[in-house]
Structure formats: C-alpha cells, structure tokens
Amino acid sequence: MIDRLMNRIEVLKCPICVGLDPTPELIPENMRKDAEKDFKEPPMAAAFAMMKFSLEIIDAIAGIVPAVKPNISFFERYGVQGFRAYDMTCEYAWNHGLMVIGDIKRGDIGSTAKAYASHLESQTLCGQEFEIWKEDAVTLNPYLGTDSITPFLDVLRVQDKGVFVLVKTSNPGSADIQDLIVVSSESGTEVGTGTGTGGGFGVGTTVPLYEHVAGLVKKWGAGEGLMGAHGYSKVGAVVGATHPETGARLRELMPSTFFLVPGYGAQGATAKDVRRFFDIQGKGVIVNSSRGIIGAWKTDGENAGRIGRAARDAALRMRDEIGAVL
Amino acid sequence: MIDRLMNRIEVLKCPICVGLDPTPELIPENMRKDAEKDFKEPPMAAAFAMMKFSLEIIDAIAGIVPAVKPNISFFERYGVQGFRAYDMTCEYAWNHGLMVIGDIKRGDIGSTAKAYASHLESQTLCGQEFEIWKEDAVTLNPYLGTDSITPFLDVLRVQDKGVFVLVKTSNPGSADIQDLIVVSSESGTEVGTGTGTGGGFGVGTTVPLYEHVAGLVKKWGAGEGLMGAHGYSKVGAVVGATHPETGARLRELMPSTFFLVPGYGAQGATAKDVRRFFDIQGKGVIVNSSRGIIGAWKTDGENAGRIGRAARDAALRMRDEIGAVL
Numbered sequence: 001m002i003d004r005l006m007n008r009i010e011v012l013k014c015p016i017c018v019g020l021d022p023t024p025e026l027i028p029e030n031m032r033k034d035a036e037k038d039f040k041e042p043p044m045a046a047a048f049a050m051m052k053f054s055l056e057i058i059d060a061i062a063g064i065v066p067a068v069k070p071n072i073s074f075f076e077r078y079g080v081q082g083f084r085a086y087d088m089t090c091e092y093a094w095n096h097g098l099m100v101i102g103d104i105k106r107g108d109i110g111s112t113a114k115a116y117a118s119h120l121e122s123q124t125l126c127g128q129e130f131e132i133w134k135e136d137a138v139t140l141n142p143y144l145g146t147d148s149i150t151p152f153l154d155v156l157r158v159q160d161k162g163v164f165v166l167v168k169t170s171n172p173g174s175a176d177i178q179d180l181i182v183v184s185s186e187s188g189t190e191v192g193t194g195t196g197t198g199g200g201f202g203v204g205t206t207v208p209l210y211e212h213v214a215g216l217v218k219k220w221g222a223g224e225g226l227m228g229a230h231g232y233s234k235v236g237a238v239v240g241a242t243h244p245e246t247g248a249r250l251r252e253l254m255p256s257t258f259f260l261v262p263g264y265g266a267q268g269a270t271a272k273d274v275r276r277f278f279d280i281q282g283k284g285v286i287v288n289s290s291r292g293i294i295g296a297w298k299t300d301g302e303n304a305g306r307i308g309r310a311a312r313d314a315a316l317r318m319r320d321e322i323g324a325v326l
Numbered sequence: 327m328i329d330r331l332m333n334r335i336e337v338l339k340c341p342i343c344v345g346l347d348p349t350p351e352l353i354p355e356n357m358r359k360d361a362e363k364d365f366k367e368p369p370m371a372a373a374f375a376m377m378k379f380s381l382e383i384i385d386a387i388a389g390i391v392p393a394v395k396p397n398i399s400f401f402e403r404y405g406v407q408g409f410r411a412y413d414m415t416c417e418y419a420w421n422h423g424l425m426v427i428g429d430i431k432r433g434d435i436g437s438t439a440k441a442y443a444s445h446l447e448s449q450t451l452c453g454q455e456f457e458i459w460k461e462d463a464v465t466l467n468p469y470l471g472t473d474s475i476t477p478f479l480d481v482l483r484v485q486d487k488g489v490f491v492l493v494k495t496s497n498p499g500s501a502d503i504q505d506l507i508v509v510s511s512e513s514g515t516e517v518g519t520g521t522g523t524g525g526g527f528g529v530g531t532t533v534p535l536y537e538h539v540a541g542l543v544k545k546w547g548a549g550e551g552l553m554g555a556h557g558y559s560k561v562g563a564v565v566g567a568t569h570p571e572t573g574a575r576l577r578e579l580m581p582s583t584f585f586l587v588p589g590y591g592a593q594g595a596t597a598k599d600v601r602r603f604f605d606i607q608g609k610g611v612i613v614n615s616s617r618g619i620i621g622a623w624k625t626d627g628e629n630a631g632r633i634g635r636a637a638r639d640a641a642l643r644m645r646d647e648i649g650a651v652l
Contacts, residue, residue, distance in 0.1 A: 043458060077442075109500075125372055147499035173473035175471065180509070209508070
C-alpha cells in the first residue's frame with residue numbers, strides 16, 4: 001500500500017489527501033432536502049445526502065489527488081444506514097482510482113483488536129473470500145499498546161495494506177496527554193536524543209510522550225515484512241500540521257515512517273508549516289485537508305455553490321502551494 | 327445513567343456486567359451452520375449467528391445481572407450486516423431489562439468527536455427525534471485529550487447517559503504507554519500524591535501516566551451537571567481487574583468515579599483482586615466478564631453445550647464470588 005501510495009503521489013505530483021468529513025453544515029440545504037423527498041426514513045435520507053455530497057467531491061478530485069480519507073464517525077452517526085453510505089463511498093473512491101485511508105482511529109486488545117483488523121483483512125466465510133471494508137489503510141490509536149497493534153501488523157505482512165498510528169494529533173487538546181514529559185523506562189525504544197533534558201535515550205531520560213510513541217511506531221514498523229520498496233514502512237504515523245517544530249523533530253526521529261498530516265487549511269497550517277515534515281527528497285508525507293477542500297463551495301466566490309468545481313480548484317491550489325515549498 | 331446503574335446493581339445485588347464478545351470460536355458450530363442455511367450471503371449469516379448467540383446469552387442473564395457490554399468490534403467485523411446485528415442486540419438487551427454499555431473505545435477531535443457523540447445523543451432529523459444507537463453508556467479513549475471528550479460531556483448534561491474513559495486497561499501491552507512515568511506540567515490536575523517520587527502533585531512531580539489520565543477523568547467528571555445522586559459522576563473510568571494495586575490506588579485518587587472493570591475470569595483476575603476497587607460501602611464498581619460467562623458452555627461439564635444455562639450459572643457464581651469478598 002505504501003509503495004502504491006508513493007507511486008501515485010509521484011505520478012500526480014500531489015502529496016495530498018482529501019478528508020471526507022461531511023458534517024451536515026457542509027452539505028448544501030437543497031441536497032439534504034432532495035434526499036428527504038427521495039427517502040422516507042430520515043436517517044437514510046441524511047446518510048444518502050452525505051454520500052451524494054461525498055461522491056460529488058470524489059468525481060471532482062479523482063485524477064488530481066491520490067487518496068481520500070473518509071472519517072467514519074460522520075457516517076457512524078446515522079447508524080446502519082450511515083455505514084452503508086460509508087461502504088459505498090469507499091468503493092466508489094476505489095473505482096475512481098483513489099486510495100482510501102479510513103480514518104477510524106480504532107484501538108482495542110487481543111481478540112477485539114483482531115476483529116478490528118478486519119477493516120484491512122480479507123475474510124474467508126463459507127469458503128468464499130470477502131473484503132468487507134474497502135480501505136487501503138486505516139488510522140489507529142496507540143493508547144492500549146503493542147497488543148492493540150499486532151493483529152494489524154500480521155495483516156500488513158500478507159496484504160497490500162497500511163496503517164497510520166496517532167502520534168501527535170492536530171487539535172489543541174492533544175497537549176493534555178501527548179505532550180506530557182515522560183521518563184522512559186524502555187531504553188530499547190531509542191526514539192532519539194530527547195528534548196534537551198538528556199543526551200541519548202536511556203533510563204531516566206525524558207522526552208515528550210509523542211516521541212516515546214514515535215519510538216514504538218518506529219519499532220512496530222521495522223518488523224519483518226513491513227518495509228516497502230521505497231524505504232518507507234507500511235506502518236505510518238499521524239502527525240498534525242499544526243505543530244511544525246514537532247513535525248520536523250519527528251521526521252528526524254522516524255526517517256522510515258510515512259506521515260499522514262492533518263490540520264492543513266481550515267485548522268490553520270500552511271505549506272511552510274509542513275515543509276520540514278518531508279524528507280530531503282520531498283517525500284514521506286501526505287497532507288490532508290478536509291474543510292478547506294470539501295467546504296470550498298461555501299467560501300470560494302467564483303465557484304459559489306459549485307461543490308465539485310470549488311473542491312477541484314482548492315485541491316489544485318493546495319497542490320501548488322505545497323509544490324512551491326518542496 | 328449512573329444512578330440507574332447503581333440502583334439496578336443494588337436491587338440485583340450483582341455488580342456484574344456480561345461482556346458480549348462473540349468471537350467465532352465461542353459460537354457453536356451448529357449455530358453457525360444453521361445460519362449459513364438460513365442466509366445466502368455469508369457476512370449476513372455470520373452476523374446472524376453472532377446475534378443469535380448473543381440473544382441466547384441475554385435471555386439467560388436478564389434478571390440476574392444489571393448490564394451487558396457488547397464490544398462493537400466483533401460486529402464491525404461483518405460490516406453493514408454486523409452493525410444491524412449490533413443494533414438489534416442492543417435493543418433486545420434494553421427490552422429485556424438490561425443496561426447497555428457499548429464498548430466502542432472511540433476518540434476523535436472537534437466535529438468528529440461530536441459525530442461520535444451520536445452514540446449517546448438523540449438526533450432530530452426531519453423534525454423527528456431518533457435514538458440511532460441503543461446504548462446507555464460507551465467507552466472512550468482519552469489519547470486525543472479534552473476536546474475529544476467534551477462533546478460527550480455536553481450530551482451527558484442533558485441526557486441520562488454515561489461514559490467510561492480508558493484509564494488503565496487489562497492487557498499486558500497497556501504498560502507500553504499507560505504505565506510511563508510522566509512529569510506533570512499541569513499542577514491543576516491534582517491527581518494525588520504521586521507514587522513515591524514526590525509529595526503532592528505539582529510541577530515536576532512524577533506519576534504513572536494512568537494517574538495523570540485519572541486526574542483528567544476526575545476533572546471532566548466534576549463538571550456542572552455531571553454528578554449523580556449517589557455521589558458518583560456520569561463520567562466513569564475503565565480500570566483493568568488484572569492490576570489490583572493500581573485499582574486500589576485509583577479508587578483512592580478518584581473517590582467519585584465509577585469503575586468499569588474488565589479482565590475478570592478468563593483474563594485471570596479474581597474477586598479478591600477487585601475487592602479494593604470498591605468503596606468502603608462496597609459500591610462504585612461494575613466488574614465485567616466476557617469469555618468466563620459467554621464461553622462457559624465450552625468448559626462447564628455439567629452444562630456442556632447449553633449456552634444460556636452455562637452462562638447463567640457462571641454469572642451466578644461470579645456474583646457470589648464477588649459478594650463474598652465485599
């Protein structure tokens with residue numbers, strides 16, 4: 001998956017991912033009203049409008065960007081009907097040449113983690129093979145530790161899929177836990193040289209928690225059968241664009257870890273902010289923008305009301321902005 | 327929700343929750359084979375067998391235990407059909423007098439967290455009110471910080487629902503992140519007196535990360551409109567039964583936080599291990615067992631093959647074991 005993703009980024013010259021975060025406010029009122037006429041059951045109508053909106057975005061950005069990142073929560077909101085919409089949106093994206101990064105942020109233990117790994121794993125049921133979920137990669141939450149990640153690594157060894165583990169998220173509240181200074185008791189982690197309070201990463205050395213998690217992600221990604229052909233692991237990291245210094249630091253610490261970088265645009269980060277997340281060859285990153293692209297129809301005067309056109313132009317602008325700093 | 331839960335525990339004299347973790351291995355082969363005859367589509371057959379198994383457990387334990395904890399991952403495994411099964415299982419449990427704790431371990435930011443809060447929040451769609459998900463409470467992952475929790479707190483203020491935030495989980499890998507020694511930069515958190523390296527919780531004092539998270543959970547739960555009538559907050563904590571000393575310590579630090587305690591039975595913890603998780607009145611805890619109850623039909627010689635009967639007997643035994651130490 002990581003090699004496919006890097007190839008597509010290369011071909012399109014576009015390290016951009018479009019976040020499909022269809023909040024009700026981003027869906028035009030007429031689209032919602034139409035769906036309410038077309039479907040009797042309100043959750044079905046809401047899910048359908050959300051899907052229709054997402055497909056219009058997909059039509060417009062296919063061939064320009066390599067990937068979309070639907071966030072499952074918006075679909076989950078409408079229950080079973082929402083999942084139908086999620087499922088169809090993912091498959092539609094596939095069939096329009098886009099890779100799908102399912103932003104699911106799952107994390108659980110043992111047999112439960114194995115069940116979540118079905119997001120990426122083909123299942124044999126009644127002798128037939130099923131790919132229940134249509135995702136090329138998913139995001140994972142590391143709070144439950146190694147045994148919450150292992151079942152996914154087992155899948156990555158045999159299937160062309162990927163994961164992105166949350167290391168440092170883009171939101172203000174990420175500081176509450178992720179920025180805590182931790183005393184590492186795992187010198188084997190060797191995440192780097194600490195942040196000034198210690199030289200080398202040994203017992204008693206202090207680093208921010210996200211650096212410790214970076215060490216874990218690096219270790220997980222270095223396992224057998226997980227490295228891609230272009231020097232990047234199938235185990236990537238989520239690193240928020242809103243923390244430029246942190247991103248640069250994490251790039252140093254994790255030279256073989258591909259970054260999924262949310263927070264561009266509407267959340268405030270610019271091309272300059274993410275420049276140092278890339279390696280010296282200008283690789284190793286896919287930058288995500290959600291509202292800045294899918295909500296462009298509300299703010300782009302020239303394309304007012306034209307969802308697809310506005311999204312396409314916004315994606316092209318973002319591609320050029322990032323291209324200019326690399 | 328927390329008051330309802332405490333009342334039911336009191337009435338039934340049973341601080342037990344049955345974890346509905348229907349792995350394929352726990353479902354009898356004939357039940358799976360029958361479903362394959364009844365439904366043409368294999369994921370539907372698999373989801374149906376899982377649901378049928380879960381309902382048989384529910385029938386058997388209703389009136390004995392106050393709550394069930396279905397883990398959504400097992401259902402999510404079969405995609406849309408799995409969610410149908412989850413949905414029906416939750417509603418069935420409700421209608422058999424059981425409270426439902428959805429073990430979903432969600433966590434995301436901003437508008438995404440708000441979308442996940444729909445697990446508990448009624449939604450108005452086309453002027454009608456919908457309770458899309460049938461859960462009384464859900465579990466949450468705290469890694470993304472305060473803004474991932476806030477939308478849920480807003481719901482708890484106006485609806486009779488609850489959350490349980492992961493503090494210290496029962497699995498071995500929980501040590502990878504949750505046990506790290508952190509230097510707290512938030513003296514306002516005041517989680518307690520540390521673990522020996524510092525007196526009082528000020529700048530520079532060190533505590534395990536789970537104690538810091540405990541401080542956050544305590545703070546979140548102390549907000550306006552979140553305290554129940556019996557002295558416990560609607561914001562509870564998940565604390566694994568497999569760490570007896572930690573549980574006792576967290577009880578001291580969080581006197582008004584209700585604990586959901588997984589890890590009993592199959593994961594190795596006993597009644598003695600969880601005794602000190604309870605307050606001096608023997609309240610404040612619901613202990614979960616999954617495999618030990620729903621898988622009893624495989625190990626209980628007397629009830630071999632009788633799913634419901636074995637589950638019922640296992641639940642009664644667990645009730646008595648815990649009752650004996652309180």
